[in-house]
Amino acid sequence: MSPLARTILITGCNRGIGLEIVRQLLAKPNAPEQIFATCRAPDSPQCQTLNELAAKNSNLKVIQLEATDPTSVNKAAKDLEAHLKGAGLNVLINNAGIMPPSTLETVDAEDLLHVYTTNVVGPLLVTKIHEALLPAPEGPGHDRLPGYYVLTRRFQRKGSLEPHWKEPAQVILIHEALLRAPEGPGHDRLPGYYVPKRRFHRKGSLEPRWKESAQVFLHLLKKAAKDNAHIGMSCQKAALINMSTRGSSITLCHELQDILPIVSYRCSKAALNMLTKCQSLGYKPDGILCTAIHPGWVQTDLGGPGAPLTPQESVKGILNVLYHLTEKDNGCLLDWEGKSIPW
Numbered sequence: 458m459s460p461l462a463r464t465i466l467i468t469g470c471n472r473g474i475g476l477e478i479v480r481q482l483l484a485k486p487n488a489p490e491q492i493f494a495t496c497r498a499p500d501s502p503q504c505q506t507l508n509e510l511a512a513k514n515s516n517l518k519v520i521q522l523e524a525t526d527p528t529s530v531n532k533a534a535k536d537l538e539a540h541l542k543g544a545g546l547n548v549l550i551n552n553a554g555i556m557p558p559s560t561l562e563t564v565d566a567e568d569l570l571h572v573y574t575t576n577v578v579g580p581l582l583v584t585k586i587h588e589a590l591l592p593a594p595e596g597p598g599h600d601r602l603p604g605y606y607v608l609t610r611r612f613q614r615k616g617s618l619e620p621h622w623k624e625p626a627q628v629i630l631i632h633e634a635l636l637r638a639p640e641g642p643g644h645d646r647l648p649g650y651y652v653p654k655r656r657f658h659r660k661g662s663l664e665p666r667w668k669e670s671a672q673v674f675l676h677l678l679k680k681a682a683k684d685n686a687h688i689g690m691s692c693q694k695a696a697l698i699n700m701s702t703r704g705s706s707i708t709l710c711h712e713l714q715d716i717l718p719i720v721s722y723r724c725s726k727a728a729l730n731m732l733t734k735c736q737s738l739g740y741k742p743d744g745i746l747c748t749a750i751h752p753g754w755v756q757t758d759l760g761g762p763g764a765p766l767t768p769q770e771s772v773k774g775i776l777n778v779l780y781h782l783t784e785k786d787n788g789c790l791l792d793w794e795g796k797s798i799p800w
């Protein structure tokens with residue numbers, strides 16, 4: 458059996474499903490040549506198990522990555538590129554995620570933003586921030602970066618931006634998630650939350666470090682796809698896997714409504730599904746397969762001890778599914794057994 462991939466990167470690997478993916482990949486007789494496992498704090502006790510695995514396995518490298526922090530993502534991209542030494546990245550698994558409790562009664566803007574930032578902005582930052590950062594077209598009417606102007610021309614969150622939120626790309630995504638068009642003439646803010654903002658994303662205003670390194674992850678997937686142009690869409694070629702959940706399905710929404718309301722989480726994963734679908738269409742010409750995976754309800758810190766599946770069972774299924782992914786799975790949501798879940 459050929460390896461799942463030669464090179465693979467997984468986010469959120471110090472515990473839970475991410476750690477188990479690393480364990481099982483390492484245990485395979487045909488393990489990937491290079492496994493990149495990211496975690497937020499490699500030097501912390503929480504990463505001990507992962508570090509021990511890395512000490513015993515030369516094909517495993519631990520990389521620091523806070524998925525919501527562009528500086529960290531940039532640094533991780535640089536580290537990855539250095540390790541790959543000119544090779545491409547076959548598989549990127551956006552696994553890191555959070556699920557704080559929230560109900561329709563308790564959910565608020567802070568909660569939604571926090572979860573959205575980790576579960577949607579994080580995967581986007583890690584994968585594809587570069588498009589928003591490409592140089593603006595020249596000429597009249599093109600004095601802003603494509604995609605920025607429409608979303609950001611009027612709004613910025615009032616007063617409470619953390620330093621890293623000031624990075625333009627993240628601000629845009631907040632807006633995209635939460636802003637409704639103001640009603641009526643002259644209404645350029647949502648009451649209580651947003652204030653008018655000058656047109657701040659002018660051409661040339663982005664810091665050079667964004668331009669040069671943020672596109673590395675996608676660039677490396679594209680490179681892997683190009684290097685394997687002779688084979689069809691697959692993880693052996695190039696694949697972007699976003700870890701979603703059955704709870705994100707609007708069609709099946711009623712299933713969990715009473716058992717597990719978790720409104721902010723479900724909204725964020727529904728958005729992640731849309732991102733996956735958009736990526737699947739956008740990257741199809743590049744040969745990159747994009748699929749969302751539901752790992753099942755799994756006994757992790759997130760899933761809780763009462764979950765029916767162990768991480769071992771879930772990941773065994775996930776890796777089997779990944780192994781068999783083809784073009785027909787591009788832009789789909791599949792569970793750990795390979796069954797399709799309706800959006």
Ligand code: NDP
Nearest residue numbers: 469473474497523524552553554702754755757758759760
């Ligand atoms: P865990 O809570 O066990 O682990 C989550 C991992 O994500 C940790 O490594 C955590 O790091 C990391 N993480 C969280 N936020 C960030 C961030 N901002 N940047 C980088 N890393 C971060 O969760 P699971 O292993 O159970 O879940 C993995 C994925 O599977 C998630 O996307 C989840 O939504 C999805 N899923 C899980 C289900 C389940 O039943 N377990 C069901 C459906 C989907 P740290 O330790 O530093 O916090």
